[in-house]
Amino acid sequence: MQQSHTTTVVTLGLAGGQGKSTVALMLGRYLGRLGIPVLFVDADPQSSLTSFLGVKVQPNTPTLLEVITTTEEKTPLINAIAPVPDVQLDNRTINNTNLFLIPSDDGLENANYKLASSGISLFILRNRLQPIANNFGVIIVDPPPERSHLAQTSLGAGDKWIIPAEANVKGVQSLVRTLELVKEFQPALPYGELMGVVPFRAKWTGVNPTKATKSSISAMGEIVGLDLMLPHILESDVYKNAINQRVSPTDLGQPGLEYPISVLAQKLKPTLPEQY
Numbered sequence: 706m707q708q709s710h711t712t713t714v715v716t717l718g719l720a721g722g723q724g725k726s727t728v729a730l731m732l733g734r735y736l737g738r739l740g741i742p743v744l745f746v747d748a749d750p751q752s753s754l755t756s757f758l759g760v761k762v763q764p765n766t767p768t769l770l771e772v773i774t775t776t777e778e779k780t781p782l783i784n785a786i787a788p789v790p791d792v793q794l795d796n797r798t799i800n801n802t803n804l805f806l807i808p809s810d811d812g813l814e815n816a817n818y819k820l821a822s823s824g825i826s827l828f829i830l831r832n833r834l835q836p837i838a839n840n841f842g843v844i845i846v847d848p849p850p851e852r853s854h855l856a857q858t859s860l861g862a863g864d865k866w867i868i869p870a871e872a873n874v875k876g877v878q879s880l881v882r883t884l885e886l887v888k889e890f891q892p893a894l895p896y897g898e899l900m901g902v903v904p905f906r907a908k909w910t911g912v913n914p915t916k917a918t919k920s921s922i923s924a925m926g927e928i929v930g931l932d933l934m935l936p937h938i939l940e941s942d943v944y945k946n947a948i949n950q951r952v953s954p955t956d957l958g959q960p961g962l963e964y965p966i967s968v969l970a971q972k973l974k975p976t977l978p979e980q981y
């Protein structure tokens with residue numbers, strides 16, 4: 706299969722609420738601010754990413770469902786790509802000119818049947834994105850939190866996999882299950898690589914992490930190895946407000962909260978096409 710120069714990043718997690726959409730969203734916004742054209746792909750029928758980005762699916766425009774279930778001749782990819790609208794924040798305009806999305810809605814669930822019958826679901830999304838891949842610096846895919854065919858085709862689209870996991874017992878369990886998924890399919894995906902684990906919603910009291918946060922992050926480190934542990938995202942209403950207002954913590958005057966996202970962006974940069 707032909708490799709594109711564009712890097713495709715996939716956030717993975719086999720439980721709800723682990724931070725997949727948040728990491729996908731904030732990483733894309735961060736890279737967009739650096740001038741890198743970003744294509745988001747919302748591969749979750751819950752369509753959190755589509756709503757977080759403020760994209761409204763229009764009745765007669767294709768979504769990821771048509772992209773996955775039809776051909777380029779029938780649904781040219783370009784018709785399924787929506788620009789992410791700019792946002793008014795107080796008296797400022799937050800510019801989203803570098804951000805694009807292939808949206809989803811709950812109808813995407815039906816793609817699972819088509820993928821299941823294809824016998825090659827692992828490669829369908831990757832192949833489908835190929836024609837436009839080089840128009841973007843990065844593609845970021847947000848899959849559903851389950852072992853569905855949509856999750857498999859998302860995994861197969863990725864050059865880099867990021868696993869966000871809540872900094873608690875549920876997050877550790879989600880990490881273990883997600884690593885099993887990666888291990889099962891990695892032999893068929895030699896181009897894919899685990900970039901790391903991002904502990905999500907880490908809780909601190911004063912200058913110390915809580916016991917639960919500390920023990921879960923250390924358990925994650927034992928499971929994946931310290932090399933793959935990335936800085937954690939703090940539990941913070943600023944993130945929730947940023948998501949609700951369709952901006953990033955930096956736009957709300959809290960760039961420090963985006964440190965884990967900046968580390969991800971720095972790790973990705975050497976893998977991006979030369980011009981970025």
Ligand code: ATP
Pocket residue numbers: 718720721722723724725726727728749751753849850906938939940941942944945948
């Ligand atoms: P699902 O797969 O169920 O869609 P997910 O893994 O994509 O979940 P998110 O939607 O990213 O998880 O996050 C879960 C919730 O956590 C969201 O409601 C979001 O608003 C909230 N959240 C995001 N960042 C933070 C943060 N730093 N502190 C507290 N809450 C946060």
